[in-house]
Amino acid sequence: MTTFADLGIDQDIVDALASKGIVDAFPIQEQTIPLGLPGQDIIGQAKTGTGKTFGFGIPVVQRLGLNPEHGVKALIVVPTRELAVQVYEDIDLLTSNRSTSVVAIYGGKAYEGQIDQLKAGAQIVVGTPGRLIDLAGQRLLDLSNATEVVLDEADKMLDLGFLADIEKIFQKVPAVRHTQLFSATMPGPIVALARRFMSNPIHIRASDPDEGLTQANIKHLVYRAHSLDKDEIIARILQAEGRGKTVIFTRTKRAAQRLVDELGDRGFNVGGVHGDMGQDQRERSMAAFKAGKRDVLVATDVAARGIDVDDVTHVINHTIPDEDKTYLHRAGRTGRAGKTGIAVTFVDWEDLHKWALINRALEFGQPEPVETYSSSPHLFEDLDIPAGTKGRLVSAPKTQSVKTERAPRPERAADAAAEGTDEGGTRRRRRRRGGSNPVGSTFAEGATDSASGDSQSAPSGDRSAEGAGTHDGAGKEHHDGKPAPARRRRRRRGGSGGAGAAPVVGA
DNA sequence: AAAAAAG
The missing domain is CATH 3.40.50.300 (P-loop containing nucleotide triphosphate hydrolases)
Structure with missing residues (x-):
């Protein structure tokens, strides 16, 4: 089985994962990480519970470098606050051996802590649309250097309920950027829509299309x-x-x-x-x-x-x-x-x-x-x-x-x-x-x-x-x-x- | 039509 160490991932990230007993890579990780590392735009599709977060997260962290300058360089957008917390924790693990800092930006919480972390120079933002737009509107969140952009649960983010917000967010990030969209479900029309926000994306499906979408286990x-x-x-x-x-x-x-x-x-x-x-x-x-x-x-x-x-x-x-x-x-x-x-x-x-x-x-x-x-x-x-x-x-x-x-x-x-x-x-x-x-x-x-x-x-x-x-x-x-x-x-x-x-x- | 997402 392929390990993370086999995938061209920096040693400090491999070590961070190993510290939690995570050594072997899942298929979606095997397939997307080598493409994501050099900056290929990706639509990544894999079944539930098969490791999509690290599939996009590792390239994001690694591409920022060991000692990134202060300021937001990467944005990961998710549909719920609890998922923001969870993805924040996952990314935080990946950065545990480097100076990169991560902040979770979402509603229902005091502004203060989030703003403080942004002011302190956090480089990776994980957040939900409402608060992201809110803070960006107040000039407290500068997305103009966010060259790494991820939509997690991408089909949900491009759904009617979210699409307008997502369009606003894409207007705030650089036109030249690395964009990754991940989800277990990616209906054809959504893929077509997604391409508007990407350049020459490759659509990776980690499992046999004939196999269906449900987990066999x-x-x-x-x-x-x-x-x-x-x-x-x-x-x-x-x-x-x-x-x-x-x-x-x-x-x-x-x-x-x-x-x-x-x-x-x-x-x-x-x-x-x-x-x-x-x-x-x-x-x-x-x-x-x-x-x-x-x-x-x-x-x-x-x-x-x-x-x-x-x-x-x-x-x-x-x-x-x-x-x-x-x-x-x-x-x-x-x-x-x-x-x-x-x-x-x-x-x-x-x-x-x-x-x-x-x-x-x-x-x-x-x-x-x-x-x-x-x-x-x-x-x-x-x-x-x-x-x-x-x-x-x-x-x-x-x-x-x-x-x-x-x-x-x-x-x-x-x-x-x-x-x-x-x-x-x-x-x-x-x-x-x-x-x-x-x-x-x-x-x-x-x-x-x-x-x-x-x-x-x-x-x-x-x-x-x-x-x-x-x-x-x-x-x-x-x-x-x-x-x-x-x-x-x-x-x-x-x-x-x-x-x-x-x-x-x-x- | 509900839920989510700013307050």
Whole structure:
């Protein structure tokens, strides 16, 4: 396997990566880095969780040189604030052995710190469009020397919601520059549009086009569900054997908050991320999830793209997304860096056409979602939900049993104490009954850590551990603090049942 | 139509 050292990368960067155990290069990195280093414009496309960030980040850092002059030389634009934080951390790692400094510029935060870092001469800016334009308009951010430009999640950045901002930003950077666009999804029309901002770009696809876009190591399970049942079913899934971290996606901010409260009431170690939360809360919640202090994250599509968390074993689509691209990005929060994952999707009756669309676009070839549990014990087989509770609509797991199973209690108690709030269910319960949801105030995250603490989970890391395509399935311990399941039953029984009953697609 | 992104 190709290592980073083989790719013409400066030794200090190779060392920085090695310090996190990152040695082997993924295919997208192998293909784009040698082109990016000499300044070739690139449209880089590779599946979720296969290392795109370093694919563009390493050339950016290296091309600035060991001791770049003060002032912004590189701009990386991303669609969400949390992704800005994450990419900032990745780039910061790459620069750890050189004088280059990086700053994250995004909304919801005080201006002061960001402006200070710009004034101190930061050379690489990672940011979201709104705040970037804001600061540029105030002459606090000078992009006129930013000869390195990257759009991460490029198809999203060129979407209608962002395109006007992106055009503004491109007007502020030099006409002669090195431009890189990366995403797992790059529809033809977007590629055509993208060329307007690039010169003679080469389109790199890191995988066989015939292979489709979905990750082979993600198993897709699709069920028709009645909305009233979903809380129960999700509660059951959260008790599946071998479950590590789990991300649950909802369609709306309100639905996300409701589910955070509901699952919290049921005793799960859950946090949320959505746009109605305060930015500090969002970041604490993400950090707690990344660090393993929480093992369930309920999110809107703000977390659908790019977010890289180790050991996410399950993604649950509480509501099926409208677009195939969104489905693919959501599911891609699991099965990263060669690991396996499960994506469970609930399809409401009126949303069956959406599943048909996604099914077709992603070439799943799945006939029809199976009805959940009234008729389908398959749900429980496929998800390894412990025997004895199978097929029965059980009430919520009691707080006690879940707590002993999951995160060590002392830690939680300590967190709550440190925060000086009553983290317990009382506030949530009251609020839920009351119907109104003053969101943002319901979480009590670990008080100690901030977003950029040591919660950094070796971005795209782990790759050294396993060869491409190997499945770590039953052999691996996914949990922090959770006792290894004594009984590990067959993962998969007799394939997938009978005609049409198989909710399985993919690997 | 929702979510995201400036405040």
